Amino acid sequence: MKTVITWLWIVPLPLTFALELLTGSGWLLTVANVFALATALPILVRSQRRTARGEEPSTGMLALAALALLLSLVPVALATTLSLTVLWLSMVTVVMLARWFAAGAQLLMLILLSVGSIVTPALMWSDGLTFAFGASTVIVASLALGLLLRMVDRSLIERHATAVEAERRRMATELHDLVAHEVTGIIVLSQAAARSEDAGVLTTALGKIEESGTRALEQIRALVSNAPANSSARSPIASGIQALRDRADGFEGASSLTLDVDDTVTEVVPSSVWPVLDRVLAEALTNIRRHAGAGVPVMVRVSTAASARPEERHVADIALTVINGPGPGGIGTGSGTGLRGLRARVDHLGGSLLAGPGHDGGWVLEARIPLNPTADE
Numbered sequence: 001m002k003t004v005i006t007w008l009w010i011v012p013l014p015l016t017f018a019l020e021l022l023t024g025s026g027w028l029l030t031v032a033n034v035f036a037l038a039t040a041l042p043i044l045v046r047s048q049r050r051t052a053r054g055e056e057p058s059t060g061m062l063a064l065a066a067l068a069l070l071l072s073l074v075p076v077a078l079a080t081t082l083s084l085t086v087l088w089l090s091m092v093t094v095v096m097l098a099r100w101f102a103a104g105a106q107l108l109m110l111i112l113l114s115v116g117s118i119v120t121p122a123l124m125w126s127d128g129l130t131f132a133f134g135a136s137t138v139i140v141a142s143l144a145l146g147l148l149l150r151m152v153d154r155s156l157i158e159r160h161a162t163a164v165e166a167e168r169r170r171m172a173t174e175l176h177d178l179v180a181h182e183v184t185g186i187i188v189l190s191q192a193a194a195r196s197e198d199a200g201v202l203t204t205a206l207g208k209i210e211e212s213g214t215r216a217l218e219q220i221r222a223l224v225s226n227a228p229a230n231s232s233a234r235s236p237i238a239s240g241i242q243a244l245r246d247r248a249d250g251f252e253g254a255s256s257l258t259l260d261v262d263d264t265v266t267e268v269v270p271s272s273v274w275p276v277l278d279r280v281l282a283e284a285l286t287n288i289r290r291h292a293g294a295g296v297p298v299m300v301r302v303s304t305a306a307s308a309r310p311e312e313r314h315v316a317d318i319a320l321t322v323i324n325g326p327g328p329g330g331i332g333t334g335s336g337t338g339l340r341g342l343r344a345r346v347d348h349l350g351g352s353l354l355a356g357p358g359h360d361g362g363w364v365l366e367a368r369i370p371l372n373p374t375a376d377e
Contacts, residue, residue, distance in 0.1 A: 062097045
């Protein structure tokens with residue numbers, strides 16, 4: 001249906017040509033109509049076909065069609081009459097050229113054709129000004145339609161570019177969230193293995209490095225295979241409080257890790273919140289390993305608390321707090337991508353993320369998410 005509508009501009013042409021031929025408008029008008037149909041119409045049809053395929057038409061050819069129509073206006077002016085066929089083709093050309101022009105010469109041809117289509121009817125002996133006014137209304141409407149389509153095209157291009165950039169950022173965030181934890185563990189294990197001369201330690205470290213590398217590779221493959229799908233339709237890796245327990249049990253960079261979970265949490269936390277909490281805990285543990293180093297005490301607490309937002313004092317939050325003590329130092333600073341990604345995830349659910357130094361020289365990270373989250377569209 002959409003394709004049929006875009007080709008409806010051709011329908012009036014045989015009607016106007018036949019009407020002017022049968023009414024005996026004179027040989028000059030017939031010559032003008034035949035010349036316009038023979039030169040401009042094929043270019044317009046070709047341009048419409050390219051547009052229907054999603055391609056840009058040749059603006060040079062459209063300018064050539066405008067030139068042909070300007071030449072057609074010469075015998076029309078000499079006949080001191082109005083050619084509906086030439087005027088209609090001029091309207092279509094004005095729309096297409098206003099939509100696609102890209103150079104000064106094409107803009108000049110657009111202006112000349114518009115002015116010529118208005119001035120030519122004014123040369124008629126009787127009612128010239130009336131016909132000129134009607135032609136000016138039609139040409140101005142054609143210009144407005146062409147420029148409107150031009151703005152729509154640019155808006156679509158900008159929206160596509162924005163969507164591509166957003167998908168690129170999402171992929172970068174997903175890649176960081178999925179792989180950074182494993183890669184950081186591989187680095188720490190490699191450093192520990194390099195400092196040890198115990199064959200058992202080396203064997204254990206190499207085995208864990210292989211496991212971490214395998215998990216990272218699987219996660220990358222899963223991310224790539226799911227890339228074409230809608231990101232909102234993908235299910236995160238977390239599944240309730242057990243995912244947090246598994247995440248904490250698998251962390252080996254602490255001298256001691258305590259997980260304190262409020263008994264009421266599992267009953268009141270919505271399923272959409274658990275994946276975000278899992279990401280927060282994964283990033284917190286990764287940062288502990290990267291910045292504090294191995295052998296630091298870690299405390300993870302999951303509880304409900306009154307909202308810290310003044311306008312929502314009556315709303316309860318689920319709070320995930322990760323506290324680590326001071327350590328000898330890890331493998332170095334990161335890029336900050338992880339925390340930025342976490343803030344975006346938490347903000348999306350109407351929550352907040354705080355990170356800063358603790359009282360004992362360690363570090364504290366706390367995420368608060370409402371128990372009735374409203375994700376931003």
